[in-house]
Amino acid sequence: MARFHPLRVTAVDRLTDDSVALTFAVPPELREEYRHEPGQHLALRRTVDGAEIRRTYSICSPAPQPGDDGPRTLRVGVRMVEGGAFSAYALKEINVGDDLEVMTPAGRFTLRPAPGLYAAVVGGSGITPVLSIASTLLAREPAARFCLIRSDRTTASTMFLDEVADLKDRYPERLQLVTVLSREEQQAGLPSGRLGKERLTGLLPALLPVGEVAGWFLCGPFGLVQEAERALRGLGVARGRIHEEIFHVDAGSGSGPAAAAPAHSMVTARLDGRAGTWPVHEGETLLDTVLRNRPDAPYACKGGVCGTCRAFLVEGEVRMDRNFALEPEETEAGYVLACQSHPATEKVELDFDR
Structure with missing residues (x-):
């Protein structure tokens, strides 16, 4: 927990x-x-x-x-x-x-260091987790290489500029660094401009052998991550090799049409080895219901982004407003985001311990 x-x-x-x-x-x-x-x-x-x-x-x-x-x-x-x-x-x-x-730490946007070629496309503050991923990988695994493609507005707005430069100096042969500025021309390197699907479709194969990359890490604003995923899928990259973490999601992005919950819905939740059953109030998410009775329920953003409130759906059906945290294989396995889930059946059971 x-x-x-x-x-x-x-x-x-x-x-x-x-x-x-x-x-x-x-x-x-x-x-x-x-x-x-x-x-x-x-x-x-x-x-x-x-x-x-x-x-x-x-x-x-x-x-x-x-x-x-x-x-x-x-x-x-x-x-x-x-x-x-x-x-x-x-x-x-x-x-x-x-x-x-x-x-305590949470999240599944992670890489267990192993030999091979890895790559990331990040925008703005999306560099933050990728800096940890790249520095850990290169330090632990001598047979690993990393290609970092980062997009920022200007040099002055670029987070962790010195830290990334130091990492490049430490591993000059194994870290490939590509910087694109959307609002400032660079003296050397790529022309300024936005990194969209069409540009990435042409750029990525020119930078590295796309098919040999063991894992792609996309992190940043919703639009950039979406465009990068579309480019990679168009280049034949399997969905299982693409890992995403979204920052800065607009309120309406990914939201589905609102649907009324069944009357008198009940949710049963198992948390830290203890279970309870409570009525779901009108308009509540399942997380809100659980929090009214178990303030220790895990959550952080309540926006469908971080995945802290992930729970296994044991029984019943739910409707998720949006999901920017769970991988397709997780939802197929039965996991949901409690902060975005509303009951679609009169009885719903969640297990936060799995």
Whole structure:
């Protein structure tokens, strides 16, 4: 089960005018709980005027080595979001020495280091989990190579610019770095402009042998990830080799038509070895119903993006408003996002422990 613990902020590093990196110290007794795979994320929690606010941020630091005692520090990148209740707090108010409530790592946008060629297409803050993935892979696996294609507006708005440059200097023969700026011309490299399906369809085969890539990692705004997936599928890449994590999804993106839930629906949920059954109120998601009775139910974004609230559908049927977190094989296996699920039958049973 994911749990929150207070962690001390040991560094607040300004990355760009609108982004920072936060570093947390992990005490020895919690290091095993915060052991993470490269690409996972943390949920940060604060309470404002009695209301709880949670936001999810990817870990950018390398994953700990197998067999060690876990991470001594954790680092995440935070970019300002217009009207963002947590990002504004992070950029303007968090200081070294503050204690923040941090959930233990979650997420399946991960890579277990292995020999081979891997590649990523990222936009904006989508670099954050991929920085962890690439740095961990190249450090652990001498027979691995990585191609990083990143899109940003301008050089000044590029997060982790120095960290990526250092990684390139450390592994010049095994890390291929391609930068595209949408609003600024570069002295060398690719012309400026947006990375869409047509451009990627021509660009990717010119950069690397597309069919030999063992895993593609797409991360960033919904539009970029969608266009990159379409380009890869058009180039014959199997869906199982494409891994996606979405940032900055518009409210209406992916939403299906609203459907009325059956009257008197009940949900049974198993969580941390205990089960309960409760009525679903009109308009509630299944996560909302569970949270009314089990405040310890796991969630972070409530937007269908992070996957923290993933649960196995044991019985009944549900309708998901949208899904940007689960892979097709996960939904086929019976997993749903509780934060986006509404009952389609009078009885629904979820298992958060599977």
